Amino acid sequence: MNHNLLAGIPESLTRFTQLPNENGHNAVWDFVRSPDDRFYVSVCGENEKPLTALLYEYYPHTGELRLIFDVAKVWIVGSTQMPPSKIHTSIDFLPDGRLVMATHNTAPAPGHKQWMYEQHYEHPWEGYPGSIFMIVNPDTNEVQVRGIPVPRESMYGGMLGNDPRYYYFLGYMRGHLYRLDLETNEVKDYGKVSEFSSCRLVKDAEGRFYGSSYTGGLWRFDPEREEIEDLQVGFQSPNGTKHRRQFIFAVRSPRNTLFLVDNMDGEMVELYPDTLDVVRHGPIYLRHQVPVNPYGIGGLAADDDFVLYYGLKTYDGYSPIRLVRWDILRGGEPENLGVIAPDGKDSQYICEMIFDRDGVLHMVDVCGEFSPYILAVDVRKLQPPGPEAPPSPFRPYTEPDYNGVGSPAFMHIVARAASVVPLHQHMKWQDTSVRHVRALNGRVISISGQKSVILTAAGIREDSGLRREVLYPGGAPLSAIDTSGDKAVVLTSDGKLLDVDLASGTGTILLDVPAPFELTRLHFSLGSGSVLASDRQGDVYVCDLNAGNIRALAAIRVPAHEDAQLIPLDENRILLSGRNDELLLYHIAEMRSETLPIKVPSIRGRAFRATVTGGTVLSNGTVLAGTEDGLLFRLSADLRLTTSYGRLYSSGQLRHFIRRGEREVLGIYGGIHDAGHVFHYSEATGFVDLGRPRVVKDNPELRDMDTEWANIHYISCLSYSQQEDALCVASGELYGCVVRYENIAFPTGQLEGVVG
DSSP states (O other), X not given: OOOOOSXXXXXXXXXXXXXXXXXXXXXXXXXXXXXTSXXXXXXXXXXXXXXXXXXXXXXXXXXXXXXXXXXXXXXXXXXXXXXXXXXXXXXEEOTTSOEEEEEEOOSOOTXXXXXXXXXXXXXXXXXXXXOOEEEEETTTTEEEEEEOSSTTOOEEXXXXXXXXXXXXXXXXXXXXXXXXXXXXOOEEEEEXXXXXXXXXXXXXXXOOEEEEOTTOEXXXXXXXXXXXXXXXXXXXXXXXXXXXXXXXEEEEOTTSOEEEEEXXXXXXXXXXXXXXEEEEEEESSOTTOOOSSOOEEEXXXXXXXXXXXXXXXXXXXXXXXXXXXXXXXXXXXXXXXXXXXXXXXXXXXXXXXXXXXXSOEEEXXXXXXXXXXXXXXXXXXXXXXXXXXXXXXXXXXXXXXXXXXOGGGOOBOOEEEEEEEOGGGTSOGGGOOEEEEEEETTEEEEEEOXXXXXXXXXXXXXXXXXXXXXXXXXXXXXXXXEOXXXXXXXXXXXXXXXXXXXXXXXXXXXXXXXXXXXXXXXXXXXXXXXXXEEETTOEEEEEETTTTEEEEEEEEEOOSSTTOOOEEOSSXXXXXXXXXXXXXXXXXXXXXXXXXXXXXXXXXXXXXXXXXXXXXXXXXXOEEEEETTOOEEEEOTTSXXXXXXXXXXXXXXXXXXXXXXXXXXXXXXXXXTXXXXXXXXXXXXXXXXXXXXXXXXXXXXXXXXXXXXXXXXXXXXEEEETTTTEEEEXXXXXXOOEEEEEEEOOTTOOOTTOBO
């Protein structure tokens, strides 16, 4: 057969509708058909222009449009803030016919050179305030704004449950699954389900939701049990692609199965909801045209006979997206139906496609020279183009480079090499929140677990595999500290203290904490087989692991903040916060506390947030510490003088200080709500932000790295190996991972050949 890949869809079978783009709107990311057979389309701003989204009703029989509302008219946006530029895969329908939807953002603020949602995440004036949730009456054009469900988060896809009181949605920045109660306005966070953005949800006949991570791992959420289930299956790329592998389109088949496909290097997967069996039907590309480079899918719809239609985008040379047909239930293979280029207006991508009740397919073009537009096609009369079909008169189009800042806007930690240990691909997601991490002998050792203590050991290459050991099955790790050599001590949720040999992967119970003690946290080793611990009330105890006993310390209490830190100065003295900005010195042997004649640096009027949340002692006796409010300060060895270095961002504490050499320190900026950064301090260079633990394929320096994708929002802990010059950064969230960096470009000098 002669496959004519240059021919377009015949004009006689199409109708072209230009969507409004005179102000620069160039995309659509929501195109839906309601239960009462009405069509709605959101016109959006993508990339360089600070635009707000528009919602239209589309009349499929005539191609006419009716403006329902402009988000700019219903929501106040400051001139320096990022606007709600999109309504993105979030429109759904209440039983009374009203629409629910949320805004999303990928457009810059008027004063920005580009879209910098992470760079301004904590910025109160120039950041993204967060997506707004709306209920819209399409008959009256009335828009009810419910506000911002999750501050700073962009809602990236959502839909109603079978119980229409509840709206479920995904977060772009953090990758969490949330639920909004439409009656009480309560928001519930179910935790992380993706490394980063993943916008599509689909329901089965029982009302259970399905989605995937950014790297293609499928999951299910049952609203009745309110539990997330890892399906232990993911999309497979024939090209080894590690970018945008998330589930993007789905249709329900006549046999009550779900056909799912991923974004890049897509394959068609059929999922049986009752048994969770999976059938892989193969890749979406044309069998006679196996792409060399990654390929993409645009839109997916099934006709009344359940023949699939979708857009296929290849990158082996310039080619607009083409329409493909696949009679999948009857054993067919993908067929080319022609390039989508009406009158030479070639389409770069199709975001959605929907059949109307007459069997006409309506496709929405985005992000091209002529975007956005809707092309209606009578596919019943459409056949693969023969050799006589003329080539489509398109001309090559290259999207402009909208990156107006370039590498100064990159957020990643710069290093000679970076590798990711994707714990979520090797164990249950609930077990992947890391409590302790070590860089040891060329491996990454982590301790985690939801109901048991699990040790994982992974090599620095992905093909080196991962070893997993359950050290203790009776309780989860609450807290862990390093002791001598390759050892660590772990406190479990059922009151055990475990001695863990990190190198061999073994654990031994050293102490069964007796009643009435209920320890919740380990602080540091005192040497001679003793560790310092505290309980929920902040009372402090010495645990003698050799003698197997516990004794309480008088006249000392850990401040109420969950990250409040006790800094050991020597075997007898401890530095800790007192009331507000007071600093206390505690003597263990005498069980005596004294208030030092200095104050912890604080923001004026917020001395009550001066709790010390991290700190360590340098080789010359100087103390380096950080506060709940994010201020870094140095305390002289005689404890008489403080020097403040300010803060990184407008919120977030400094914590988990670890030494790098004699007078250098690494630490974590940010708590559970902040976008975590790693910072560096030395007396020579001061206080420096090293960046975020992100291995992102959007940055040219990282795009071709042969390692998995990672985006850690909440950092739980760090580990640095002086011998290997390796830093490990661990995730404290569900769907966790560890990123290992070799030869980081510290501000003491840029290394040659570093990544970034």
